Amino acid sequence: MSQPHFALVAPCFNEGQVAVRFLEELEQVLARLPQRFTIVMVDDSSTDDTLSLLEAYRTKAANVSLRVISLAYNLGHQEAIYQGLLFAGTLDAQRYIVMDSDGEDDPGAIAELVGITDSSIVLVARGKRSESIGFQLGYWFYKRIFKIIAGRSISFGNYSMIDRRVLEAVLDRSFVHYAAFLSRQRAPQRIIVRDRRPRIDGHSKMSFRSLSIHAFRSLIEYSEEVLSIFLRGFIYLALIFLLCFIAIVFIKLFTTMAIPGWASVLSVSLFNSMLLCLGFFAIGLLLVNTAQRRERAGRHLYRTTGPTS
Numbered sequence: 001m002s003q004p005h006f007a008l009v010a011p012c013f014n015e016g017q018v019a020v021r022f023l024e025e026l027e028q029v030l031a032r033l034p035q036r037f038t039i040v041m042v043d044d045s046s047t048d049d050t051l052s053l054l055e056a057y058r059t060k061a062a063n064v065s066l067r068v069i070s071l072a073y074n075l076g077h078q079e080a081i082y083q084g085l086l087f088a089g090t091l092d093a094q095r096y097i098v099m100d101s102d103g104e105d106d107p108g109a110i111a112e113l114v115g116i117t118d119s120s121i122v123l124v125a126r127g128k129r130s131e132s133i134g135f136q137l138g139y140w141f142y143k144r145i146f147k148i149i150a151g152r153s154i155s156f157g158n159y160s161m162i163d164r165r166v167l168e169a170v171l172d173r174s175f176v177h178y179a180a181f182l183s184r185q186r187a188p189q190r191i192i193v194r195d196r197r198p199r200i201d202g203h204s205k206m207s208f209r210s211l212s213i214h215a216f217r218s219l220i221e222y223s224e225e226v227l228s229i230f231l232r233g234f235i236y237l238a239l240i241f242l243l244c245f246i247a248i249v250f251i252k253l254f255t256t257m258a259i260p261g262w263a264s265v266l267s268v269s270l271f272n273s274m275l276l277c278l279g280f281f282a283i284g285l286l287l288v289n290t291a292q293r294r295e296r297a298g299r300h301l302y303r304t305t306g307p308t309s
Contacts, residue, residue, distance in 0.1 A: 003063070005036045006114060006161075007093035010101040011080030012054075013044040018200045020053050022101045023066070029107040031061035035114050038091055039066045041101070042084040042302070045074040055305060069302040078217065081158060081178050082170070083302045089171055097161045098178065103200035105159040112192055113161045120166050120187035123179070124159035127195040142215045146180075149229060150222045154183060156191065177214070180221035237273060 008026075012019045019041065030037045039059075043051045054068045069087050071080060081098055088096050097113060099105040109124050116122050146154050158178050162170070166187055175181035182189075219226055 003035045004095065004114070005038070005091070005093040006095050006097060007038045007040055007088035007091050008097040008099065008110075009040045009042065009081060009084035009088055010099055011042040011044055011077055011084060012046070012050060012101040013074065013077070013080070014046045014048045015050050015101060016048050016053065018103065019050055019101055020057060021200050022103055023054075023057055023059075025103070026107045027059055027061050027064050029110055030064045033063070033111060033114060035063065037064045038088075038093060039064065040084050040088050041066065041068045042080045042087075043068065043070045043305075044076070044080040045071050051305065068305050070305045072301050072303070075301065077158075078176060078178055079301075082174060083300075085167060085170055086300060087302060087304075089167055095161055095163055096167055099159045100157070104197050105157075106194045106197055109159070109192065109194045116161070116190060116192075118188065119190040120163045121182055121185060121189040122161040123156040123182065123189065123191045125155040125191050125193045126157060127193045138212075146215070146218060149219060149225050150180075150183070151225070152183060154179060154218065159194075175221065177217040177221050180218035184221060241271070241273070 008030075010022070010026075012022075015022070023039065023041070026039065030039075041054050043054060051068070051070055054066075057066060059066050067087070069084065071083055075083070085096060085098070095114070097110065099107075105124070113122055113124070143154060156179055160179070160182060162182070166182075166185060169185060170181070173181075
């Protein structure tokens with residue numbers, strides 16, 4: 001009986017020697033395992049020597065092969081993951097692992113991942129982190145906001161393993177934030193914990209700005225929940241506006257407390273607040289539309305390159 005086959009997708013952009021060192025460490029880990037592995041390195045149209053270094057790399061372990069694909073143009077980290085999974089879907093693998101290629105995801109977790117067979121999705125939660133205090137504080141706030149909106153915690157990133165059924169959902173619907181997309185799937189899930197390591201070259205590419213954009217994309221995956229919050233806010237403000245308007249009319253017509261001009265100013269202010277809330281509601285609708293209209297789903301934007309090993 002042949003050993004199970006795992007496809008491992010790792011996107012990279014301008015990593016250079018970091019990508020080579022990542023492959024060397026990853027191969028050492030995989031060589032000690034009995035399963036078969038195909039590493040799919042996704043070059044996101046790098047402008048340095050990353051692609052040539054990947055094409056020149058040769059695996060040494062008998063159970064490990066390498067496939068390199070190059071994207072037509074720079075599409076970003078999340079799209080690179082999608083294109084890598086799109087290619088991995090053409091392989092005969094039964095399970096699919098996604099991880100970053102900068103060394104922050106611990107390859108040692110794979111030994112535990114491949115032994116889990118009772119869950120369609122296995123997420124690798126991040127334990128200790130090596131980023132700055134400011135970054136960690138921003139990440140803490142992001143997780144709290146995400147939990148308020150989505151109703152669930154997100155303590156994990158791209159590092160995960162899915163089965164063929166979940167892969168089909170990924171390829172059919174696509175995503176803008178892979179981790180948040182997986183957290184929404186109604187499939188058996190398990191979480192394991194591994195500390196987040198420093199980058200191989202010693203400095204992280206994730207800035208506070210990058211974190212902010214990444215957080216916004218995760219909320220797009222929960223656009224229905226965001227829309228629900230805006231809708232509730234609109235309803236509450238509409239009720240407050242109605243009550244205040246009734247109070248203004250009562251004071252104006254039936255009491256001597258009214259000050260000239262105050263009723264008009266307050267009414268206009270309340271009306272403007274209501275319009276702002278309505279605007280947020282419209283933005284929520286646009287978010288839903290963005291989430292539902294994934295025109296790139298299923299589009300091959302890569303080419304296979306170089307010899308396979």
